[in-house]
Amino acid sequence: MGDKNRTNTASDYEKMDMLRFTTAGSVDDGKSTLIGRLLYDSKSIFEDQMEAIEKTSRSSGEEEVNLALLTDGLKAEREQKITIDVAYRYFATPRRKFIIADTPGHTQYTRNMVTGASTADLAIILVDASKGLLTQSRRHAFISTLLRIPHLVVAVNKMDLVEYDEQAFNAIKEEFRNFAKKLDVGEVTFIPISALKGDNVVDKSENMSWYQGSTLLYHLEQVEVDRGYNAIDFRLPVQYVIRPHQDFRGFSGRIASGRIKPGDEVMVLPSKTTTKVKDIVTRDHNLSQAQYGDSVTLTMEDEVDISRGDMIVRRNNVPTQSQHIDAYLCWMNEEALELGKNYLLQHTSQVVSMQVETIHYRMNVDTLSQEDTPRLALNEIGRVQITTSKALFIDPYKINKITGSFIVIDPASNVTVGAGIIRKQAEAQLTKQTVSPNVVWEPWNIPREQREARNGHPAKVLWFTGPSGSGKTTIAQALEQKLWAASKQTILLDGDQVRHGLCGDLGFSPEERTENIRRVGHLAKLFYEHGNIVLCSFVSPYAKDRDAVKALFSEADFVELYVQSSIETRLQRDPKGLYAKAKSGEITGIHGYDLAFEEPSSPDFVLNTDENNPQELVQKVFEGIFG
Amino acid sequence: MSHYQHSHLDELENEGIYVMREVAAQFERPVLLFSGGKDSIVMFYLALKAFHPGRIPFPLMHVDTGHNFPETIAFRDQLVSKYKAELIIGSVQESIDSGRVKEETGPDASRNALQTVTLLDTLKKHQVDAALGGGRRDEEKARAKERFFSHRDSFGQWDPKNQRPELWNIFNGRKNMGESFRVFPLSNWTEMDVWQYIAREDIDIPNLYFAHERKVFNRRGVWLADTDFVNRMDEEELVSKVVRFRTIGDATCTGAVLSEAKSMDDIIQEVASARQTERGNRHDDKRSETAMEDRKRQGYF
Numbered sequence: 029m030g031d032k033n034r035t036n037t038a039s040d041y042e043k044m045d046m047l048r049f050t051t052a053g054s055v056d057d058g059k060s061t062l063i064g065r066l067l068y069d070s071k072s073i074f075e076d077q078m079e080a081i082e083k084t085s086r087s088s089g090e091e092e093v094n095l096a097l098l099t100d101g102l103k104a105e106r107e108q109k110i111t112i113d114v115a116y117r118y119f120a121t122p123r124r125k126f127i128i129a130d131t132p133g134h135t136q137y138t139r140n141m142v143t144g145a146s147t148a149d150l151a152i153i154l155v156d157a158s159k160g161l162l163t164q165s166r167r168h169a170f171i172s173t174l175l176r177i178p179h180l181v182v183a184v185n186k187m188d189l190v191e192y193d194e195q196a197f198n199a200i201k202e203e204f205r206n207f208a209k210k211l212d213v214g215e216v217t218f219i220p221i222s223a224l225k226g227d228n229v230v231d232k233s234e235n236m237s238w239y240q241g242s243t244l245l246y247h248l249e250q251v252e253v254d255r256g257y258n259a260i261d262f263r264l265p266v267q268y269v270i271r272p273h274q275d276f277r278g279f280s281g282r283i284a285s286g287r288i289k290p291g292d293e294v295m296v297l298p299s300k301t302t303t304k305v306k307d308i309v310t311r312d313h314n315l316s317q318a319q320y321g322d323s324v325t326l327t328m329e330d331e332v333d334i335s336r337g338d339m340i341v342r343r344n345n346v347p348t349q350s351q352h353i354d355a356y357l358c359w360m361n362e363e364a365l366e367l368g369k370n371y372l373l374q375h376t377s378q379v380v381s382m383q384v385e386t387i388h389y390r391m392n393v394d395t396l397s398q399e400d401t402p403r404l405a406l407n408e409i410g411r412v413q414i415t416t417s418k419a420l421f422i423d424p425y426k427i428n429k430i431t432g433s434f435i436v437i438d439p440a441s442n443v444t445v446g447a448g449i450i451r452k453q454a455e456a457q458l459t460k461q462t463v464s465p466n467v468v469w470e471p472w473n474i475p476r477e478q479r480e481a482r483n484g485h486p487a488k489v490l491w492f493t494g495p496s497g498s499g500k501t502t503i504a505q506a507l508e509q510k511l512w513a514a515s516k517q518t519i520l521l522d523g524d525q526v527r528h529g530l531c532g533d534l535g536f537s538p539e540e541r542t543e544n545i546r547r548v549g550h551l552a553k554l555f556y557e558h559g560n561i562v563l564c565s566f567v568s569p570y571a572k573d574r575d576a577v578k579a580l581f582s583e584a585d586f587v588e589l590y591v592q593s594s595i596e597t598r599l600q601r602d603p604k605g606l607y608a609k610a611k612s613g614e615i616t617g618i619h620g621y622d623l624a625f626e627e628p629s630s631p632d633f634v635l636n637t638d639e640n641n642p643q644e645l646v647q648k649v650f651e652g653i654f655g
Numbered sequence: 656m657s658h659y660q661h662s663h664l665d666e667l668e669n670e671g672i673y674v675m676r677e678v679a680a681q682f683e684r685p686v687l688l689f690s691g692g693k694d695s696i697v698m699f700y701l702a703l704k705a706f707h708p709g710r711i712p713f714p715l716m717h718v719d720t721g722h723n724f725p726e727t728i729a730f731r732d733q734l735v736s737k738y739k740a741e742l743i744i745g746s747v748q749e750s751i752d753s754g755r756v757k758e759e760t761g762p763d764a765s766r767n768a769l770q771t772v773t774l775l776d777t778l779k780k781h782q783v784d785a786a787l788g789g790g791r792r793d794e795e796k797a798r799a800k801e802r803f804f805s806h807r808d809s810f811g812q813w814d815p816k817n818q819r820p821e822l823w824n825i826f827n828g829r830k831n832m833g834e835s836f837r838v839f840p841l842s843n844w845t846e847m848d849v850w851q852y853i854a855r856e857d858i859d860i861p862n863l864y865f866a867h868e869r870k871v872f873n874r875r876g877v878w879l880a881d882t883d884f885v886n887r888m889d890e891e892e893l894v895s896k897v898v899r900f901r902t903i904g905d906a907t908c909t910g911a912v913l914s915e916a917k918s919m920d921d922i923i924q925e926v927a928s929a930r931q932t933e934r935g936n937r938h939d940d941k942r943s944e945t946a947m948e949d950r951k952r953q954g955y956f
Binding site for chain 1: 660662663664665666667673679680703704705707709710792793799821823825827829842848855923
């Protein structure tokens with residue numbers, strides 16, 4: 029089998045290529061009818077399929093044969109007359125094979141649209157000519173752009189309902205163009221059609237002589253298939269190691285991007301070992317070169333240790349290695365995304381633990397505005413910061429779809445709950461690795477929620493920042509007393525607690541201050557996970573350090589309090605004698621005196637101790653947070 | 656070389672090999688469901704390519720209804736011995752003998768439906784956590800929504816409403832104890848793609864696929880072969896015809912088509928002009944409009 033030379037079948041199919049496209053539209057945009065029409069007019073429907081839908085159309089009392097029945101597969105859909113999931117359809121012309129990812133357009137199914145779009149070369153956005161550009165069309169356009177589908181087609185459908193009017197078509201075109209200005213859209217083609225009547229789908233319409241462009245099918249046949257692949261940066265995520273005997277060790281995978289040939293120097297990540305490619309082995313014969321999209325097996329000149337999850341790249345062209353990822357995340361599960369919860373992340377051939385540290389914002393896919401949110405629910409798309417237990421080898425999705433994408437898996441149910449699109453490595457907010465190598469997260473034995481339930485109050489972190497002598501500790505102590513009296517579980521951390529033990533090795537240089545705050549942040553996190561209201565009183569003069577701590581918690585649970593007072597008051601109070609020493613020149617480097625104190629840009633509370641007495645301020649905070 | 660040069664068959668082959676390797680890497684005890692039909696042969700061929708020069712790192716599994724065409728069994732045995740593959744056989748006859756299933760009676764009696772029990776029993780017996788199947792999404796409308804990695808609960812059943820989303824080329828094969836996966840590397844292939852690939856790669860297939868003379872009889876528009884396993888009724892007249900099979904399944908329910916196609920090129924021509932889907936000749940799908948979906952939910956291939 030296959031051991032002879034390939035037969036010389038110089039048939040046309042050898043020259044055919046493949047286009048994957050997605051269709052998105054509302055329930056009533058006539059999407060299923062359009063697909064039915066494409067299949068029907070391109071003669072891709074068989075007699076028995078046609079008979080089956082004729083029978084069904086008749087039994088549900090419809091006059092014409094309902095072409096939509098060809099695509100609405102499952103029982104429930106036929107009952108409700110809607111499409112409920114991504115369905116894949118196939119047809120071919122002598123030039124090209126087509127794969128359609130047919131996705132539903134209801135509000136609640138962003139998830140399916142993202143799924144269909146993830147593998148598409150082209151998206152058809154259906155707009156009902158009689159209704160104009162609806163919210164849903166905008167959403168489809170946004171998602172197509174987010175997933176960087178190289179070609180967009182806006183098919184203005186139901187032209188028959190507007191008497192094939194050119195003005196109606198132009199108005200929608202104009203409206204879409206205006207909207208698309210806000211998006212990073214590539215090529216857009218507008219085609220006026222009637223899926224029901226067949227105008228401009230496969231055959232040129234006789235009703236729209238004003239339209240000089242291609243029919244939809246012609247466009248689908250002609251558009252260049254480039255898959256959005258990256259031909260430059262060589263990346264081979266290792267999928268499998270083939271080792272039939274001592275003398276052969278092959279590293280298999282599908283080339284994500286770039287090209288390779290025998291003799292090329294390569295580097296293996298994460299070990300950074302370098303070697304040269306010996307052969308590109310396939311069952312047919314060894315290849316002189318291989319490129320993106322090829323499933324290959326490489327052998328190496330040297331004996332190198334490579335396993336699944338590693339990535340083979342070129343030494344002078346490496347992906348970013350990082351545990352901190354800035355990404356768009358589309359949430360796909362009924363159970364909302366939880367900050368700080370452990371999930372699994374699957375990226376190329378690696379699975380690692382991950383947590384979402386911050387949700388920067390949620391994208392309103394209808395208005396394209398950015399909204400603050402403490403959570404991401406089903407079908408919501410947000411920009412997040414993720415930390416992983418192990419470094420990933422990433423590229424921005426924009427540059428490389430394969431090394432730039434990942435999925436999120438719930439470790440309890442094993443279900444795929446999210447789809448991630450990598451923007452870039454996250455700004456290093458933390459000075460050191462937050463996770464030691466080889467440490468795998470285990471979920472807390474008793475989760476915080478249970479502790480909170482037993483304590484009868486939520487865990488919180490109250491971060492008091494301000495120059496020395498501003499009154500942070502005075503207020504924090506009084507507040508803790510008040511909380512304690514109200515039977516809350518509390519702890520107060522200040523310099524004295526940590527500088528003697530945990531941070532006893534640190535001085536007061538900017539780097540050491542940063543490290544001090546980093547440690548305090550994680551210490552606070554442990555107490556927080558234990559269900560405490562954690563009061564932290566630290567000068568913390570640098571905004572980036574405070575932001576790094578903030579990023580460890582959900583927005584709702586972290587409260588930043590800026591304690592203010594004039595320099596005169598502080599010099600007068602001088603609880604630790606620091607200002608006196610500074611005045612006399614004994615010490616330097618006091619933030620808020622000879623060094624800058626970076627004021628918080630948007631603290632939750634500003635507590636001015638010049639104008640108010642501590643009791644008033646404590647009352648204000650208590651009511652503001654716990655009232 | 657500035658342009659992406661893959662033909663559709665290259666693309667499908669690369670994807671199929673990728674899926675094979677994911678299965679070998681992500682699962683502990685996969686099997687390749689082998690029926691002797693063209694789809695399972697192509698799948699086997701992709702596995703050969705995926706693991707070359709090594710051996711296929713998982714066994715083949717054949718659910719034998721006992722009603723197979725003898726040509727199919729001969730082909731299977733020859734292939735297994737040529738490539739030194741490991742073969743697991745699940746026997747419907749044994750399931751009947753042990754009382755796990757009850758043989759159907761009457762003229763339409765078929766062991767096709769009984770296979771599901773044997774399949775599930777055999778998968779369980781060998782603690783299979785992933786079964787590679789030759790199913791294609793173009794075959795039938797219920798299959799159009801099938802994933803590459805299709806999750807099955809601990810009873811081997813499929814829940815079409817609760818499928819995992821599948822994005823890019825990232826396949827999530829994680830599961831709890833007792834659960835399993837069906838994996839379909841040929842998901843994106845059509846019948847035409849399979850034939851074109853068989854022709855291009857010069858893959859051996861059972862001669863049942865090529866036109867030959869055979870004794871057949873017509874039942875409700877379907878030509879069935881005269882075998883020991885079919886209860887032919889008196890009024891069903893036996894005639895000799897030149898036929899071939901578009902699919903190879905159980906002899907009791909796989910219909911032949913009248914055809915002169917003797918070579919691969921003839922077959923491709925014939926498929927290109929066919930006006931009936933290949934399953935149009937499958938008796939088992941004709942029982943009700945959602946026959947396929949109902950069987951899939953129960954754990955059918």
